[in-house]
Amino acid sequence: MARLLTKYREEIIPRLREALGRDNVHALPKLEKIVVNMGLGKSIQERKRLDEATAHLATITGQKAQITKSRKAVSAFRLREGMEIGCRVTLRGQRMYEFLDRLITLALPRVRDFRGLNPDGFDGRGNYSMGLNEQVVFPEVNPDKVTFVQGMNITMVTSARTNDEGRLLLREMGLPFRKD
Template sequence: MAISLRSSENSTVLRKLSLEVPKIEKIVVNCGLGAEAGNSKGLEAAMKDLANITGQWPVKTKAKKSVASFKIREGNAIGIAVTLRGRVMFNFLDRLINLGLPRTMDFLGVNPNSFDGHGNYSIGLRDQGVFPEIPYEVGGKKNGMDVCIVTTAKTDNEALRLLTLLGMPFSENIKSGVLIRKKRLKRHHFMSKGRGRR
């Protein structure tokens, strides 16, 4: 007899499974501007560039406290940021993976050890010019950006698998600390068992 997926019990199981499968919750893109943040024209230009790259207008990030050595006062704009969700988020991720990263100079893959221990992954780009929306200017100032991919994964290993399936080009020349730690734990576990039997 065929099992109906529409039955109340099975639909509940499927709902629970869908909640357990890791997914990307949001992507946060930050751009520190330094001295440009105090220049209204420079700030406006940077916001337009980030909006063109991400598909969403960013907000200004402000200093939480004053830093005399950097001539920063509390409340001053120090950069811009944007939080992406839904379709805009996946559009940006697709363009990051297939356009931005491959155009990075001497690109050999992203570091698989840049997870934070909670299933979130961060990438730093030195030049926004890797995106086709930003016109290349010889000798022009290059703004970088930090990308944080927030997932619902419970572990870094789950997040690594999720992003790998989505096409994130992790470097094959760098061993993942997540997998290395896992192997060490297994080896230690078996060694302990062997000692116990003796």
């Protein structure tokens, strides 16, 4: 079992019960899924960028990446409908907890000038989104073999009803939010 999942069940649930004043375990907020997305606008000209990004995303998450296609044509970006412009992975269950554990313990401390995550990245319903500037912060990616440095968006979808509940859950899980 994932280390973070064990911590959630044994330590975090009792603290959430106390903080939120709810006895029912199913009424407490929990992490439902994590979506990791790489937008590759420059992949229109170079197919290698898309191939490398999907390979890195699969290495980082442990799951095959899905290639996303454009829905609309935008002539200013030389984009036609159906062109491959990115890749994404949706993580649930065991892989989700393992990825979050690696993100907290290994990747975030390797980010240059890291002073904590922005506590305002919530969407109003308890879901948190953050971005990383390069995929090299993950130890699974060999920096010598990277030709294109690519950023990624990470969205953590929770069952929390409000931003405060979501913030409490993610802070208890170990996400290092910046102090105001």
